[in-house]
Every structure is written in C-alpha cells, then in structure tokens.
Amino acid sequence: MNMNYISDKAHLGNDIKIGRFSIVEDNVVIGDNCLIGNNVVIHEGSIIGDNVRIDDNTVIGKLPMRSVNSIFKDEDKLAPCKISNECLIGAGVIVYAGCGIGEKTLIADLAVVRENVTIGQRTIIGKGATIENFCKVGSNCKIQTNVYVTAYSEIEDYVFIAPCVVTSNDNYAARSKERFKHFKGVTVKKGGRIGAGSVILPGKVINEDGFAAAGSVVTKDVESAKIVAGNPAKCFRDVPEEQLLKNQ
Structure with missing residues (x-):
C-alpha cells in the first residue's frame, strides 16, 4: 500500500527514494538520485535539483502567513522554491516559497528560511537558525x-556567525508609525565574523574582515579588519594579519 501522495503532475527523476507519508504537490520537479524522508511536504512548483537529501518532517515551498498588523504585504505570486544540486536539508526544516538555495548548501535540523531569501553555494545554516524574509546570504x-x-539583511561571502547571535532591524522597537519608513537589517561584508551571543543593532555594517567579539552589542559600524568588543562595542585591536581572509 502506497502511503504517499505524489501528484501525477509532478516530475520525478531517476533513482529517487521517498519515505512514508510524504506529499509531493502539482508541478514539483525533483532531480535524479534524491533521498526524501518521511512526512516531508513539497509544495506546488518547488524545484529540487539532483543528489539532494531532505530529512523527515521538513516542508519545502511553504507559503507565508500575514497577521493583520504585519508590516509585510502579501505578494501576488511568489517564485517557486528552488533547492540546487547536492544540498542537504535537515529534519523539521521549513523553507518558504520564493527561496533560492545554492549548490552543496546544508540547512540543519529545525532551521527556518523565510520567503524571498537567497543563499549561495557551500553555505551552512545551523540547527535552529532563522533567516527572515528579504535576506541575501552569500557562499561559503x-x-x-x-x-x-x-529581515532586510545582507550576509556576503565567507562570513562566520557564531551560535546565538541576534540581529535587529527596528530602531523604534514596535512603537510609532515612523518606524515603517526606517526598517533596515544588518550587513556583514565579505569575511566578517561575529562571536557567540552578540547583538547587532539595526542598519549596522560589519565591514570586510571585521570581527565583533563574543557578547558584543554592536551600536556602530565595525571597520574593516578591526576587532570590537563590549557593550557598547568599542574597537579593541586589529585582526591579526594571519587571520585575514586573503591569507587563508
């Protein structure tokens, strides 16, 4: 007895293995040699490349919900979710419609990637991490x-963000209509690094090879190749020459 629902409008490649109680909706495309776990839902139109693994209880191509007072408005039509070749998608992950995930990227268990997000190649999104909507994450x-x-953040290539880092985009903390004009996420330039438990305030930029040490509260932009630390974070010293991205 087949316990799955696979639409007859879906396009499945060769040598695909699908666990029990999984759903593949209309116009989904799944490439060759994919491994789909149990109780996985792949929503309409999603595109899965070759050699992709998707673990149990994961949802691909979810449509967003909007509360009545959300700052975001529903879009007429989101692009299909696209997961490129050789990606690994963990258990309990939610990847929304309108996402593009580059080749060989790993999204670990329980992570959430919201709509209108792009993620580059060979990037790791850790367990329980959340990438909100309208973000861009680079490669490596x-x-x-x-x-x-x-939301509205940009993470360039070769960025390292340690566990439990929090970023923010609202300087008005949900008070005053003025805030709707000023939402701005954070920017971490190529090779930027953020230590464990740091907080980055709205609109702040960590420039190339900049490093916010563990526990920092970043209230000002971090200069290139400088280490900042403390609350509020202040310049501590230069990043050692041997740790600059160009020397790796």
Whole structure:
C-alpha cells in the first residue's frame, strides 16, 4: 500500500527514494538520485535539483502567513522554491516559497528560511537558525546554531556567525508609525565574523574582515579588519594579519 501522495503532475527523476507519508504537490520537479524522508511536504512548483537529501518532517515551498498588523504585504505570486544540486536539508526544516538555495548548501535540523531569501553555494545554516524574509546570504558562509538573521539583511561571502547571535532591524522597537519608513537589517561584508551571543543593532555594517567579539552589542559600524568588543562595542585591536581572509 502506497502511503504517499505524489501528484501525477509532478516530475520525478531517476533513482529517487521517498519515505512514508510524504506529499509531493502539482508541478514539483525533483532531480535524479534524491533521498526524501518521511512526512516531508513539497509544495506546488518547488524545484529540487539532483543528489539532494531532505530529512523527515521538513516542508519545502511553504507559503507565508500575514497577521493583520504585519508590516509585510502579501505578494501576488511568489517564485517557486528552488533547492540546487547536492544540498542537504535537515529534519523539521521549513523553507518558504520564493527561496533560492545554492549548490552543496546544508540547512540543519529545525532551521527556518523565510520567503524571498537567497543563499549561495557551500553555505551552512545551523540547527535552529532563522533567516527572515528579504535576506541575501552569500557562499561559503557558516551561520551557526540558533542564529537569528533579521529581515532586510545582507550576509556576503565567507562570513562566520557564531551560535546565538541576534540581529535587529527596528530602531523604534514596535512603537510609532515612523518606524515603517526606517526598517533596515544588518550587513556583514565579505569575511566578517561575529562571536557567540552578540547583538547587532539595526542598519549596522560589519565591514570586510571585521570581527565583533563574543557578547558584543554592536551600536556602530565595525571597520574593516578591526576587532570590537563590549557593550557598547568599542574597537579593541586589529585582526591579526594571519587571520585575514586573503591569507587563508
């Protein structure tokens, strides 16, 4: 007895294995040699490349919900979720419609990637991390366990973000209509690094090879190749020459 629902309008490649109680909706495309776990839902139109693994209880291509007072408005039509070749998607992950995930990227268990997000190649999104909507994450990044990347943020290539880092985009903390004009996420330039438990305030920029040490509260932009530390974070010293990205 087949316990799955697979639409006859879906397009499945060769040598695919699908666990029990999984759903593949209309116009989904799944490439060759994919492994789909149990109780996985792949929503309409989603595109899965070759050699992709998707673990149990994961949802691909979810449509967003909007509360009545949300700052975000529903879009007429989100692009299909696209997961490129050789990606690994963990258990209990939610990847929304309108996302594009680059090749060989790993999204660990319980992570959430919201709509209108792009993630580059060979990037790691850690366990329980959240990438909010309208974010761009580059290639070869490591975004570790329980990191929160707020909406409208940009993370460039080779960025390291340690566990439990929090970013923010609202200087008005949900008070005053003026805030709707000023939402701005954070920017971490190529090779930027953020230590465990740091907080990055709205609109702040960590420039190339900049490093916010563990526990920092970043209230000002971090200069290139400088280490900042403390609350509020202040310049501590230069990043050692041997640790600059160009010397790796």
